Amino acid sequence: MPSFSLAALFQRSRRGRLLQENLTAYAFLAPAGILIFLFGIFPVAFAFFVSLHRWRRFPDAYIGLQNYEKALGNLGYILFFWLALGGLIAAAAASRRLLRALQQTEYKKGALAMLAGGAGGYVALLAIDWFFKLVPAIMLIPRQVRGQNTSLPLFMEKLGESFSQPAVQAAGALLPGALLALALLLWLSLWRFRSGGSAALVSYSAVATVMLIASLFLLQLTITETEAALAEARASGEALPIWSQLVFISGGIALIGIAYRIFQRGIRALDNRRFALMLLGGLALAVGGYLLMAEAPAALAAADDDLLHGFWVTLMYAAGTVPVQLAIGLLLAYLLFQPIRYRGFFRMVYFIPYITPFVATSIVFRIIFDAGRSAPANRLLAIAGIAPQRWILERNSIGELLGLPDFLAGPALALVVIMIYSTWTYIGYDAVIFLAGLGNIPGELYEAARIDGANGWRIFRHITLPLLSPTVFFLSLVAIIGTFQAFTQIWILRTGAVGSKVNTASVYIFDELQNSNRYGYASSMAFVLFALILLMTIFQNRVLGRRVFYG
Amino acid sequence: MAEARTRLNWSRLGIYAVLVAGVIVAIGPFLWMISASFMTLSEVNLTRLLPEKLLWENYATALRRANFLDIELITDPASGRLQALSVSGYIWNSARITLITVSGSLLVCIPAAYAFARMRFLGRDFLFALFLSTMMIPGIVLLIPHLLTVIWLGRLSESLLGPAGAWFNNWPALTIPFFASVFNIFLLRQFFLQIPDDLWEAARIDGAGHLRFLISVVLPLSKAPIMTIVTLGFIGSWNALMWPLLVTINDEWRPIAVGLANFVTADTPGDLNLQMAASVITVIPILVLYFVAQKQFTEGIAQTGIRG
Numbered sequence: 001m002p003s004f005s006l007a008a009l010f011q012r013s014r015r016g017r018l019l020q021e022n023l024t025a026y027a028f029l030a031p032a033g034i035l036i037f038l039f040g041i042f043p044v045a046f047a048f049f050v051s052l053h054r055w056r057r058f059p060d061a062y063i064g065l066q067n068y069e070k071a072l073g074n075l076g077y078i079l080f081f082w083l084a085l086g087g088l089i090a091a092a093a094a095s096r097r098l099l100r101a102l103q104q105t106e107y108k109k110g111a112l113a114m115l116a117g118g119a120g121g122y123v124a125l126l127a128i129d130w131f132f133k134l135v136p137a138i139m140l141i142p143r144q145v146r147g148q149n150t151s152l153p154l155f156m157e158k159l160g161e162s163f164s165q166p167a168v169q170a171a172g173a174l175l176p177g178a179l180l181a182l183a184l185l186l187w188l189s190l191w192r193f194r195s196g197g198s199a200a201l202v203s204y205s206a207v208a209t210v211m212l213i214a215s216l217f218l219l220q221l222t223i224t225e226t227e228a229a230l231a232e233a234r235a236s237g238e239a240l241p242i243w244s245q246l247v248f249i250s251g252g253i254a255l256i257g258i259a260y261r262i263f264q265r266g267i268r269a270l271d272n273r274r275f276a277l278m279l280l281g282g283l284a285l286a287v288g289g290y291l292l293m294a295e296a297p298a299a300l301a302a303a304d305d306d307l308l309h310g311f312w313v314t315l316m317y318a319a320g321t322v323p324v325q326l327a328i329g330l331l332l333a334y335l336l337f338q339p340i341r342y343r344g345f346f347r348m349v350y351f352i353p354y355i356t357p358f359v360a361t362s363i364v365f366r367i368i369f370d371a372g373r374s375a376p377a378n379r380l381l382a383i384a385g386i387a388p389q390r391w392i393l394e395r396n397s398i399g400e401l402l403g404l405p406d407f408l409a410g411p412a413l414a415l416v417v418i419m420i421y422s423t424w425t426y427i428g429y430d431a432v433i434f435l436a437g438l439g440n441i442p443g444e445l446y447e448a449a450r451i452d453g454a455n456g457w458r459i460f461r462h463i464t465l466p467l468l469s470p471t472v473f474f475l476s477l478v479a480i481i482g483t484f485q486a487f488t489q490i491w492i493l494r495t496g497a498v499g500s501k502v503n504t505a506s507v508y509i510f511d512e513l514q515n516s517n518r519y520g521y522a523s524s525m526a527f528v529l530f531a532l533i534l535l536m537t538i539f540q541n542r543v544l545g546r547r548v549f550y551g
Numbered sequence: 552m553a554e555a556r557t558r559l560n561w562s563r564l565g566i567y568a569v570l571v572a573g574v575i576v577a578i579g580p581f582l583w584m585i586s587a588s589f590m591t592l593s594e595v596n597l598t599r600l601l602p603e604k605l606l607w608e609n610y611a612t613a614l615r616r617a618n619f620l621d622i623e624l625i626t627d628p629a630s631g632r633l634q635a636l637s638v639s640g641y642i643w644n645s646a647r648i649t650l651i652t653v654s655g656s657l658l659v660c661i662p663a664a665y666a667f668a669r670m671r672f673l674g675r676d677f678l679f680a681l682f683l684s685t686m687m688i689p690g691i692v693l694l695i696p697h698l699l700t701v702i703w704l705g706r707l708s709e710s711l712l713g714p715a716g717a718w719f720n721n722w723p724a725l726t727i728p729f730f731a732s733v734f735n736i737f738l739l740r741q742f743f744l745q746i747p748d749d750l751w752e753a754a755r756i757d758g759a760g761h762l763r764f765l766i767s768v769v770l771p772l773s774k775a776p777i778m779t780i781v782t783l784g785f786i787g788s789w790n791a792l793m794w795p796l797l798v799t800i801n802d803e804w805r806p807i808a809v810g811l812a813n814f815v816t817a818d819t820p821g822d823l824n825l826q827m828a829a830s831v832i833t834v835i836p837i838l839v840l841y842f843v844a845q846k847q848f849t850e851g852i853a854q855t856g857i858r859g
Contacts, residue, residue, distance in 0.1 A: 021670060024762075025672035026672065028663060029678070031659045032662070032663035032736060039693070039697060039700070040731070050695055142706040190673060199677075349574050352577060352581065352838070355841050357789060357834060359792060359812050359833065360831075360834045363815050372596065375598065424580075485690060485691070487792065510691070523692075529692070530692045533687075533689055
């Protein structure tokens with residue numbers, strides 16, 4: 001008699017085996033999936049939700065985009081218009097990909113899969129809406145049960161109360177039916193009437209739907225909030241030129257983009273056309289630049305100065321560390337790549353600053369760059385005959401110290417110390433990655449160049465550097481994002497004497513969170529930072545990425 | 552010919568000069584840190600290069616003053632026999648946190664990476680893309696939601712398990728958010744993809760399922776990536792500062808980076824020699840690990856370009 005087990009039942013049919021494989025995979029994935037959802041995907045929506053509220057430890061009133069207005073002034077609203085627009089463009093791109101995939105599948109099955117995906121996206125958004133209606137009440141539970149004897153029944157009672165709020169119930173009323181319909185559609189499209197491209201179609205369609213609805217929601221939110229701000233300004237008799245600023249600033253940026261394209265064309269064109277194109281590009285650049293210069297300060301007038309200063313510090317920090325560390329890293333890697341002895345030893349030593357705890361090495365730098373006359377850095381200066389400096393205690397900028405005019409002020413000397421530290425830590429890392437990149441360049445190219453009579457510098461310039469450009473690109477991206485994330489070294493190396501002179505945007509946000517408990521405001525600033533990083537990554541990919549030569 | 556050789560030697564010499572200068576810059580601060588940790592305070596203040604006498608007691612004082620490690624033997628007063636051993640301090644905390652984080656991460660990431668690499672299931676590519684996209688979210692955006700989530704989950708588990716179930720200022724807040732590392736999943740998946748299909752075919756004919764295959768064939772082959780994950784995870788937990796600053800309020804679970812930062816910032820200008828000794832103590836475990844597992848470090852980072 002055959003043994004009758006669940007496994008045997010599964011094994012009997014092809015579909016049974018498929019189902020078993022699927023279920024095993026989901027079981028394997030479940031712990032990671034739950035945790036990544038909880039600590040990776042959900043937090044983004046949650047942070048955005050928090051940023052729309054006045055929120056000090058515990059949720060307070062919904063205030064729309066006011067946190068963003070506080071951070072960036074009118075530019076906060078403008079930023080949201082751009083975000084919504086970007087979302088719509090992304091939705092259009094996703095739809096195009098969807099249509100292309102649809103053309104390659106059997107028409108009816110494809111349409112079914114598309115419908116299922118769209119329903120999936122819609123249901124996901126419904127569930128998110130329902131969940132975030134629930135969140136404010138849920139987030140109050142920890143405070144409500146604190147002090148009382150925290151027991152499971154009490155917690156569950158509070159949870160039940162939050163679920164039975166009218167607003168939550170109204171938002172969730174459709175959900176069970178929608179889930180059921182979705183399950184049916186998914187079963188039909190992915191199981192009963194499955195075709196080759198079904199799974200891809202479902203996911204494309206879901207992504208397109210989510211993007212479209214989310215960006216429409218964002219657009220609507222932005223317009224309502226802008227109107228509200230305008231109405232408020234009108235009531236108090238002020239002028240609030242958000243619309244004109246939106247048009248002019250967007251126009252200015254668009255013109256600069258167009259100028260860039262025209263220049264690109266002009267370089268390739270013939271003499272006469274080249275001159276005309278250059279002229280046109282210059283004109284576009286000038287007008288765009290003028291619009292930006294004229295309007296951006298006004299749009300930023302009401303912004304948080306500390307945050308703007310934080311961005312400025314981040315910018316100086318990036319400009320002062322990234323090129324230097326890449327150049328030195330490349331030099332060391334290139335030298336290490338020559339046929340020399342003890343290569344392993346050198347590589348090992350260069351890597352040490354990067355792997356040791358930043359806290360500990362920052363403390364050494366704190367002592368080396370102390371303000372005392374006998375601190376190591378000042379001792380070195382004394383050998384060179386230079387007067388001692390106050391280093392980490394110096395809030396004056398290097399420009400001021402050198403007696404340069406104001407617009408050449410540059411970073412505070414204290415920030416320069418942090419830059420030196422940062423460069424010191426990352427050089428070894430850059431060198432190791434460059435070394436790996438150098439190893440990937442085929443040796444025949446060098447041989448061929450040598451036969452053609454090229455010397456060291458020309459080989460480096462025309463063979464090594466172009467073939468290394470993907471590595472340079474990668475490292476510069478990592479390094480720039482790293483400056484946005486830098487925390488430990490600033491935390492240790494900043495002193496009371498320099499105040500906020502060395503606070504990058506991230507550090508300012510963290511201060512705002514830890515010292516003032518302004519969760520809503522800190523979230524909105526973090527989101528602005530996120531938007532900035534995202535923009536920069538896209539820009540780097542689009543503009544610089546094109547110049548990268550992939551073998 | 553002779554001329555060419557001398558020129559070659561000169562350029563050689565130049566290369567070595569630059570490389571050696573690099574070595575001095577790279578480890579000079581370390582060497583001075585070690586040297587200063589043995590000095591008297593006035594020697595540090597005068598920036599001596601070497602101490603007159605090695606003050607080993609700096610280390611004992613630093614360990615105690617910075618609350619790095621405190622081992623107490625609890626003996627029975629009547630018989631004098633050893634009853635219990637109480638260990639506390641930041642080193643102990645960091646060791647515990649690191650152990651929990653790394654082992655939890657392996658437990659969570661290995662099956663997930665295996666599923667992505669070697670199984671076919673609905674929505675695999677979509678989920679993988681979704682997971683990867685979370686890697687570009689900057690940490691500062693996640694900080695507040697993580698804090699709120701951790702407080703909430705902690706209250707829930709407290710009502711289930713009593714005070715021991717707390718998350719905030721306890722090990723779960725410091726470890727659980729880092730279990731599911733997309734980076735680790737990605738690293739392992741890339742490795743699992745390279746395992747030949749023949750092995751799986753053979754195992755299946757022998758009646759093994761996925762779990763069996765994973766445990767008895769894949770894992771023994773994957774020592775290299777697992778070592779990379781362990782070393783990078785170790786550095787990550789040992790160095791963590793921002794998140795622990797936020798979720799610890801006392802020394803019960805506070806890790807070493809926070810302890811050292813507090814010790815130094817509370818002690819300004821302070822006993823620099825002790826600060827140096829405390830820094831050396833913090834650095835030593837990482838350096839030891841680096842010298843032991845250097846290959847995993849450099850190659851793991853060079854392959855993937857990301858620090859744990």
